[in-house]
Amino acid sequence: MENFEFNNPTKILFGRGAEEKVGVETALYSKKILLHFGGGSIKASGLYDRVTASLKKAGVEWVELGGVKPNPRLSLVHEGVKLCKEQGLGLILAVGGGSVIDSAKAIAMGAVMEGDVWNYYLGKGAPVAALPVGTVLTIPAAGSEASTGTVITNEEGWLKRAVNSELIYPRFSILNPELAFSLPKFQVACGATDIMAHLMERYFTNTTHVSFTDRLLEATMKTVIAMAPKVLENAQDYDAWSELMWAGTVAHNNLLNTGRTGDWASHDIEHEISGIYDVAHGAGLAVVFPAWMKFTYHHDVNRFIQWAVRVWNVEMNVFDPEATAREGIRRMEDFFHAMGLGTRLVDLGIVDDRLKEMAEKCTDKNTRTFGNFVKLDQNAVQEILNLAR
Amino acid sequence: MENFEFNNPTKILFGRGAEEKVGVETALYSKKILLHFGGGSIKASGLYDRVTASLKKAGVEWVELGGVKPNPRLSLVHEGVKLCKEQGLGLILAVGGGSVIDSAKAIAMGAVMEGDVWNYYLGKGAPVAALPVGTVLTIPAAGSEASTGTVITNEEGWLKRAVNSELIYPRFSILNPELAFSLPKFQVACGATDIMAHLMERYFTNTTHVSFTDRLLEATMKTVIAMAPKVLENAQDYDAWSELMWAGTVAHNNLLNTGRTGDWASHDIEHEISGIYDVAHGAGLAVVFPAWMKFTYHHDVNRFIQWAVRVWNVEMNVFDPEATAREGIRRMEDFFHAMGLGTRLVDLGIVDDRLKEMAEKCTDKNTRTFGNFVKLDQNAVQEILNLAR
Numbered sequence: 001m002e003n004f005e006f007n008n009p010t011k012i013l014f015g016r017g018a019e020e021k022v023g024v025e026t027a028l029y030s031k032k033i034l035l036h037f038g039g040g041s042i043k044a045s046g047l048y049d050r051v052t053a054s055l056k057k058a059g060v061e062w063v064e065l066g067g068v069k070p071n072p073r074l075s076l077v078h079e080g081v082k083l084c085k086e087q088g089l090g091l092i093l094a095v096g097g098g099s100v101i102d103s104a105k106a107i108a109m110g111a112v113m114e115g116d117v118w119n120y121y122l123g124k125g126a127p128v129a130a131l132p133v134g135t136v137l138t139i140p141a142a143g144s145e146a147s148t149g150t151v152i153t154n155e156e157g158w159l160k161r162a163v164n165s166e167l168i169y170p171r172f173s174i175l176n177p178e179l180a181f182s183l184p185k186f187q188v189a190c191g192a193t194d195i196m197a198h199l200m201e202r203y204f205t206n207t208t209h210v211s212f213t214d215r216l217l218e219a220t221m222k223t224v225i226a227m228a229p230k231v232l233e234n235a236q237d238y239d240a241w242s243e244l245m246w247a248g249t250v251a252h253n254n255l256l257n258t259g260r261t262g263d264w265a266s267h268d269i270e271h272e273i274s275g276i277y278d279v280a281h282g283a284g285l286a287v288v289f290p291a292w293m294k295f296t297y298h299h300d301v302n303r304f305i306q307w308a309v310r311v312w313n314v315e316m317n318v319f320d321p322e323a324t325a326r327e328g329i330r331r332m333e334d335f336f337h338a339m340g341l342g343t344r345l346v347d348l349g350i351v352d353d354r355l356k357e358m359a360e361k362c363t364d365k366n367t368r369t370f371g372n373f374v375k376l377d378q379n380a381v382q383e384i385l386n387l388a389r
Numbered sequence: 390m391e392n393f394e395f396n397n398p399t400k401i402l403f404g405r406g407a408e409e410k411v412g413v414e415t416a417l418y419s420k421k422i423l424l425h426f427g428g429g430s431i432k433a434s435g436l437y438d439r440v441t442a443s444l445k446k447a448g449v450e451w452v453e454l455g456g457v458k459p460n461p462r463l464s465l466v467h468e469g470v471k472l473c474k475e476q477g478l479g480l481i482l483a484v485g486g487g488s489v490i491d492s493a494k495a496i497a498m499g500a501v502m503e504g505d506v507w508n509y510y511l512g513k514g515a516p517v518a519a520l521p522v523g524t525v526l527t528i529p530a531a532g533s534e535a536s537t538g539t540v541i542t543n544e545e546g547w548l549k550r551a552v553n554s555e556l557i558y559p560r561f562s563i564l565n566p567e568l569a570f571s572l573p574k575f576q577v578a579c580g581a582t583d584i585m586a587h588l589m590e591r592y593f594t595n596t597t598h599v600s601f602t603d604r605l606l607e608a609t610m611k612t613v614i615a616m617a618p619k620v621l622e623n624a625q626d627y628d629a630w631s632e633l634m635w636a637g638t639v640a641h642n643n644l645l646n647t648g649r650t651g652d653w654a655s656h657d658i659e660h661e662i663s664g665i666y667d668v669a670h671g672a673g674l675a676v677v678f679p680a681w682m683k684f685t686y687h688h689d690v691n692r693f694i695q696w697a698v699r700v701w702n703v704e705m706n707v708f709d710p711e712a713t714a715r716e717g718i719r720r721m722e723d724f725f726h727a728m729g730l731g732t733r734l735v736d737l738g739i740v741d742d743r744l745k746e747m748a749e750k751c752t753d754k755n756t757r758t759f760g761n762f763v764k765l766d767q768n769a770v771q772e773i774l775n776l777a778r
Binding site: 001002005006008016209211215218220223227239243 | 391393402403598647
């Protein structure tokens with residue numbers, strides 16, 4: 001195990017009707033805020049009315065900025081920053097899924113700095129302050145509701161880049177599983193895949209003596225595998241949604257990577273795919289992960305075997321251990337298929353040949369390697385993309 | 390799953406040499422503090438010197454109060470409160486195990502109130518403020534380093550009572566597994582038992598649809614079961630200590646009871662035993678738990694079967710499911726025995742017959758029931774104590 005520091009201050013308010021507390025929680029930080037959301041779904045569902053009623057009751061004024069899209073855009077972040085600065089707003093309340101929350105975090109950093117917040121995403125400097133962020137989560141997926149991360153897409157060049165900072169842990173996050181009832185099945189499947197991906201990125205590590213967090217990760221993966229089919233079968237299954245939603249938050253709140261270094265190459269590769277093709281992040285991950293695993297499993301076949309046996313209930317093949325690992329990968333693909341997702345680039349509608357371009361972008365023309373479990377250069381990325389064909 | 394709120398703000402600093410950061414972390418809160426500890430072991434080990442050097446370097450002055458005993462006493466708490474009030478101390482730094490930390494939390498509450506802090510332990514009023522507490526943990530066991538709890542013994546009547554309040558979450562806790570190398574084997578075994586007890590108290594619940602936290606609890610129990618024998622075999626096994634120490638903190642930091650109601654009757658019964666006989670808390674728990682389980686397992690035999698199969702690797706006996714449950718309890722007893730602990734009252738040296746007295750004290754002469762999984766009255770407690778003979 002590695003030395004670590006862990007301090008996740010996000011207050012979680014979980015359960016039916018939890019959004020009624022949003023006004024009181026918000027008022028602890030500011031009485032004039034930015035209310036940030038995506039399309040019209042929160043208005044259609046009545047969530048917008050309940051949230052604004054709670055804000056009013058707590059004496060909180062708000063300025064609205066809707067329109068966040070999947071793979072949230074820098075241009076909208078700039079609008080939010082401008083609103084915060086001009087109107088002296090003191091908190092960003094994100095009502096939505098990971099895209100809305102990531103956009104809110106970007107605005108929170110941008111609102112208290114000179115210059116362009118995109119610089120942080122390019123690795124030029126690190127934030128030293130941020131406005132507080134609160135969230136009302138509607139999609140169990142990204143884990144952004146209790147994480148240090150934000151991913152933004154710059155439309156100029158379709159660059160998708162991330163910032164991690166403890167300054168942007170949300171101060172509170174409201175998780176009501178009922179808010180997920182109305183999600184389209186495709187989005188549910190993408191969300192469950194994103195949660196699995198967060199767990200697998202952490203699981204595949206070169207750090208030794210991490211059996212406690214191994215087991216916590218396995219426990220969380222087994223929960224996702226058990227619950228995602230249930231909510232796809234019955235969108236009103238509150239109990240299954242509760243487990244899936246809470247698992248999605250714990251998956252990414254930094255507890256499960258304490259003392260270990262995750263890989264994160266698959267996320268980087270997927271960011272290039274969704275940056276160019278604007279595919280759903282989860283759908284991209286269902287394509288990248290099987291290919292990444294086929295490329296890397298020889299690096300530590302025992303780790304893949306443990307994962308196959310414990311998470312996917314594969315029986316250990318002592319005469320051909322590697323077959324055990326491969327069967328785990330196969331079952332993961334089956335899991336994605338059963339949720340209605342494809343596991344090949346063609347399933348994303350990607351039939352042209354920009355694989356080399358993606359491999360170049362990922363590695364800045366082969367000037368950097370990435371991934372911690374296995375270091376990937378441009379050739380490695382291209383080989384993984386070939387395996388994803 | 391039940392609705393819940395979760396917000397654990399304790400900052401964890403984990404790993405070799407982490408205690409060197411104690412001065413900097415302390416200075417964030419106060420420059421004049423109470424340094425609270427137990428016997429002379431921290432001086433003998435050199436930890437005292439390293440901690441005070443770090444405090445000095447950060448410009449922090451301290452007043453010392455040592456002498457905390459296992460089952461920490463109210464009289465020493467009163468001394469600490471007096472010191473804090475008289476000298477205007479701004480933080481309690483606990484260097485030690487759960488007893489020292491629990492004592493520090495009591496002082497932290499007492500220092501900012503009028504009247505006797507013991508009233509909170511009697512349930513007369515709840516704290517509205519507390520001084521900040523920081524910890525340098527030397528014994529993985531009580532989980533007090535990231536919990537809301539404190540248990541104090543009042544020597545007048547040997548009453549052992551608890552307070553739970555979010556106000557006394559430590560602000561920071563320093564966990565260096567090396568600090569546990571010098572623990573006597575008996576104390577290690579008691580600590581591992583205490584951790585198991587925290588997990589089992591949470592596991593045995595009537596709340597339904599808690600499969601995620603079930604799995605997290607099982608993961609943590611399996612870690613304790615794997616690691617405790619390793620550190621008993623080799624006290625210098627840093628890797629095993631790391632897993633055990635971190636598991637001990639996570640076991641009790643409130644994450645693993647999110648959305649579920651634990652039982653906690655066994656703790657209450659043990660508190661009466663150790664209140665009267667001053668036995669080690671973990672040693673008492675190793676006696677109470679098997680008896681409590683034998684008394685309660687019919688209440689929800691499926692939950693005991695799941696526990697036996699997943700945690701203790703008992704093969705499911707489909708023709709006699711209850712035998713599966715009983716085999717789980719037997720393996721738990723074996724685990725305690727293998728660590729050198731007894732599982733009967735006689736092993737604690739308790740051969741007189743004050744069982745009725747304990748059962749009376751536990752239930753205020755049969756005027757209250759306690760335990761959430763199964764409600765216990767005086768007769769039930771006496772029956773459990775009989776099963777522990």
